[in-house]
Amino acid sequence: MLDSYYKETDEFQEIVRERMRDSFEHHWKKILGFEMGFDDYDFMYPVVPEQPLDNNSDSGIYAMMFIEHWTSPRTLLTSVFTSEDIPNIRIKIANDLVFQPKNTGMKHRVTHFNAEDA
Structure with a gap:
């Protein structure tokens, strides 16, 4: 997650990251037709300009x-x-x-x- 405004621990990120994962996984399965096991992957929060x-x-x-x-x-x-x-x-x-x-x-x-x- 490259976010210049919200930090990993902000409530906004807690809500958004799960919605993003669910949406990404849904569209991955819909378009490519197979399961990738995205729940096994962690989110990364690199240091970015704030x-x-x-x-x-x-x-x-x-x-x-x-x-x-x-x-x-x-x-x-x-x-x-x-x-x-x-x-x-x-x-x-x-x-x-x-x-x-x-x-x-x-x-x-x-x-x-x-x-x-x-």
């Missing part, structure tokens, strides 16, 4: 960074970024979206921006 408790709007940024950089249980996500990096990461993601080669939108609004006209 989202400040007064910030409930950046969960998506943390999730995107976890997905992009999580390669194995040995990955130390705390060495990749911290909560202080989130504003710059948000800018990078916005730039990546605007300047995607397949984005045919109005890039000139960024490339020819004049602060005096704003």
Whole structure:
């Protein structure tokens, strides 16, 4: 479980992890047609950058960074970024979206921006 906001011992995690396991097992059996014995597996809670408790709007940024950089249980996500990096990461993601080669939108609004006209 890669969660920047809730800890392993939080009540939220106690409820969610069992629901997730049940849902995952249900869909595994439904789609693949055989039992995997998921009850024999434990949940892992690696150390991840923590989202400040007064910030409930950046969960998506943390999730995107976890997905992009999580390669194995040995990955130390705390060495990749911290909560202080989130504003710059948000800018990078916005730039990546605007300047995607397949984005045919109005890039000139960024490339020819004049602060005096704003």
